[in-house]
Amino acid sequence: MSHGVADLLPGRVDESERTYTTTLAISRDRPRTVRISQGRPGSALVEVEGRRLGARATDDLEGSVRRILNLDEDLSEFYALVVDDPALSWAAAGAGRMLRTPTVFEAAIKTICTTNVAWSATVRMVDALVEHLGEAAPTGAHAFPTADAMASVPESFYRETVRAGYRSAYLHALAAGVVAGTFDVEALGAETDLSDDEVAARLLALPGIGPYGAAHLMMLLGRHSRLILDSWTRPKYAQVNGRKASDATVERRFRRYGRYGGLAFWLYLTKDWVPG
DNA sequence: CGTCCAGGTCTAC
DNA sequence: GGTAGACCTGGACGC
Numbered sequence: 001m002s003h004g005v006a007d008l009l010p011g012r013v014d015e016s017e018r019t020y021t022t023t024l025a026i027s028r029d030r031p032r033t034v035r036i037s038q039g040r041p042g043s044a045l046v047e048v049e050g051r052r053l054g055a056r057a058t059d060d061l062e063g064s065v066r067r068i069l070n071l072d073e074d075l076s077e078f079y080a081l082v083v084d085d086p087a088l089s090w091a092a093a094g095a096g097r098m099l100r101t102p103t104v105f106e107a108a109i110k111t112i113c114t115t116n117v118a119w120s121a122t123v124r125m126v127d128a129l130v131e132h133l134g135e136a137a138p139t140g141a142h143a144f145p146t147a148d149a150m151a152s153v154p155e156s157f158y159r160e161t162v163r164a165g166y167r168s169a170y171l172h173a174l175a176a177g178v179v180a181g182t183f184d185v186e187a188l189g190a191e192t193d194l195s196d197d198e199v200a201a202r203l204l205a206l207p208g209i210g211p212y213g214a215a216h217l218m219m220l221l222g223r224h225s226r227l228i229l230d231s232w233t234r235p236k237y238a239q240v241n242g243r244k245a246s247d248a249t250v251e252r253r254f255r256r257y258g259r260y261g262g263l264a265f266w267l268y269l270t271k272d273w274v275p276g
Numbered sequence: 277c278g279t280c281c282a283g284g285t286c287t288a289c
Numbered sequence: 290g291g292t293a294g295a296c297c298t299g300g301a302c303g304c
Contacts, residue, residue, distance in 0.1 A: 165297020232283040
């Protein structure tokens with residue numbers, strides 16, 4: 001079973017039908033439940049529940065789907081780097097486009113919910129956030145909550161209802177900081193002139209985000225320099241590699257991929273997720 | 277029923 | 290700059 005933060009979108013992947021269903025927020029309107037599947041070769045089919053959308057809402061939804069499917073990322077430089085590499089040449093066929101959340105805020109909140117807990121607990125916390133704070137679509141399904149919605153409830157809500165434990169303070173502080181403008185997290189997904197170091201520094205300044213979380217979020221932002229080193233990737237590396245290695249050794253091994261070191265590491269670990 | 281720990285982070289040395 | 294200790298929770302495991 002494969003997991004990634006984007007798997008935690010308030011929706012579900014149906015592997016047999018190869019579809020992804022989720023409920024997405026639309027500005028100035030109720031959220032809508034959408035079903036994403038493969039359309040004609042080279043295109044995605046997006047089916048929207050309910051009455052026909054207006055032009056404005058359609059634009060919103062298309063923007064969200066583009067961000068979820070990461071359609072605008074150009075990985076040609078990475079493919080050129082690995083095409084003659086026995087360990088990663090398979091990736092040049094088109095791997096590495098991470099499934100993402102519509103907003104950086106959502107990814108950051110979910111990343112906090114992955115720290116120091118079993119995956120089942122992460123799912124439980126995110127489900128509670130969506131159920132209790134997310135706006136409902138006509139289908140009854142809920143979208144991921146906005147920063148405003150998350151800032152509007154007290155920290156005790158996160159402890160008592162979400163059962164997020166000590167993460168509660170981080171979740172509330174992040175939402176409140178985004179609302180106040182202290183943390184402009186969406187800018188990190190839009191800016192192109194910021195260095196990876198600058199982006200990393202801003203992510204590390206977020207409450208509850210440390211080296212693991214920053215590396216994880218940067219991958220989703222198309223910043224592939226950092227290796228995600230955590231309790232899942234370390235043993236997985238040992239398994240794929242054949243023997244254990246220190247973080248420093250792993251970092252050294254992937255240094256040759258330059259600004260794509262993090263992506264190379266991730267794909268090296270997840271090759272067995274790819275069919276065939 | 278007690279202990280351990282899971283896709284860590286923060287604080288205090 | 291590097292490193293112990295504390296930190297919520299609930300599922301897994303040993304007794």
